[in-house]
Amino acid sequence: MGFRNDLELISSWIKPNSKVLDLGCGDGYLLKMLAEKKNIKGLGVDNDINKIKLALKKNVNVLQLDLDTGLETFNTQSFDYVVLAQSLQVVKNPDKLIKEMLNIGEEIIVSFPNMGHWRPRLQLFFKGMMPVTDALPFKWFSTPNIHLCTISDFVGFCEEHNLRISQRVIVNKNQKSSLLIKLFPNLFGEVATFRLR
Amino acid sequence: MSLNLKTSVLKVDQPLELKSGKVLKRYELAYETYGVLNNSRDNAVLICHALSGNQHAAGKYKDDDKPGWWDNMIGSGKPIDTDHLFVVSLNNLGGCHGSTGPKSINPETNKIYGSDFPIVTVEDWVNSQSKLMESLGIAKWKFVIGGSLGGMQAFQWTLQFPDKVEKCIIIAAAPKLTAQNIAFNEVARQAIMKDPNWHNGHYLEKNVIPNQGLALARMLGHITYLSDDSMKEKFGRDLQKQKLNFNFDVEFQIESYLRYQGEKFGNSFDANTYLLMTKSLDYFDPIKDFGDDLNTRLSKTCSKYLIISFTSDWRFPPSRSKEIMKLLIHNNKNVSYSEIDSSGGHDAFLMENEDYFEIMRNFISGDNNGV
Helix, strand or coil, X not given: CHHHHHHHHHHHHCCCCCEEEEECCCCCHHHHHHHHHHCCEEEEEECCHHHXXXXXXXXXXXXXXXXXXXXXXXXXXXXXXXXXXXXXXXXCCHHHHHHHHHHHEEEEEEXXXXXXXXXXXXXXXXXXXXXXXXXXXXXXXXXCCXXXXXXXXXXHHHHHCCCCEEEEEEECCCCCCCHHHHHCHHHHCCEEEEEEC | CCCCCCCEEEEECCCEEXXXXXXXXXXXEEEXXXXXXXXXXXCEEEEECCCCCCCCCCCCCCCCCXXXXXXXXXXXXXXXXXXXXXXXXXXXXXXXXXXXXXXXXXXXXXXXXXXXXXXXCHHHHHHHHHHHHHHCCCCCEEEEEEECHHHHHHHHHHHHCCCCEEEEEEECCXXXXXXXXXXXXXXXXXXXXXXXXXXXXXXXXXXXXXXXXXXXXXXXXXXXXXXXXXXXXXXXCCECCCCXXXXXXXXXXXXXXXXXXXXXXXXXXXXXXXXXXXXXXXXXXXXXXXXXXXXXXXXXXXXXXXXXXXXCCCCCCHHHHHHHHHHHHHCCCEEEEEEECCCCHHHHHHCCCHHHHHXXXXXXXCCCCCC
């Protein structure tokens, strides 16, 4: 599954014994894996009670909070890492959230689906309709993804807000890179993962 | 598996120094247990009851028409599963269901304590309960669980005995009462103390009870336990009779319901106990009590916490549970929080609810190599 591979990548960036806050943690898969492999102390946040139930079953500490309002809960620089995996596009104020994340964590990790990929571009160009793809399977009226962006958008955002990108990995939906992705990341990359400080 | 119900009584002959400075020379605690304590004695669960609760939490006695107050939660195959856990449920000190309280005989005067029974606090309860823990040969509770006042008590346990609670579930509680909460309690107390049968709290000596005042207190309390929506759902503006009668008899069904609940409670519960329980709620403020020591205590506690609130609870709304959550997060504790969608108001913690029960079940049975 692409999503889980995405988490494998994030996991590889996290130092052992660190403190990790996972925003939009889902069933707690990443935190569980990190606890087992790297002995981290983790805390998850999700607003879906069914995900909370699954995380509790995995013995992952998890808070049922809304990302749009819940981050005031955390103190400045209280985590080593704050992770936002594939959830940037569902929040009301992504810019505010990223700033809050940078306040809470020493380093933040953000991954998102790339709307600049050629497939959504072609759909919009030829069909003249909002793209519906494997990675973004929802129709315009029922999608939870209200703030989609392209890799170029995100890089521009980081420049505008003076955010330092320490690493970025751009891959296709099978978590593989290629020459084309390296040459034209915003056209051929499907999932982008950034490390920011 | 049957629960083999019986009420036991622990007699404690060591004096208990109370927070007020008074001393109880000896006391008794009435309790029930469900399930079996395992050989390593590490599967024990303490249940803390709320304002008007008692030791009879689960199962049904032969001649009773109703089971214990948390029977939907505790039992074989239920979230607090007595097939695996040894559950201890007791009547708080100052109660009126078998533990030493205002209805007991004061050994110094050989008369009923009445209002001479000293005011006990949540802290005092926890101290008294640690004696029961000792007598049962339990070194550490696997879980301490409670709702409302019981949730506050569960929280207090982890602060007072930081190394004796493995996991703590705090449901529909608050770190302290607000002015509004205290105000409701005060009206309830005034209702009792203004009853012509009050006799300064020594009503039992006169063979009367201030049941009218206690009924009023209960009616008021009951309103705060329900939500506007749940009252609407249950009663709406439904009439007791076919039409309005333009008098002061019961017209609406909600009036009849409250009167019935009040009357039932007024005749079965002890007014002095009610006063005591509301005072212990008012006094509860561990953050202030422990002061600078709170962080030290929290740093010592190895407990893992689950905090649960209910969306329609306006007595202790989710924001109050989040205060506890934040305190624990800021102290780097293992904490989980869930907000259950329910129209049941404060009383939702006693009601069956699929989300609530699954959250409880999963936390309780979650695997043990945790994060």
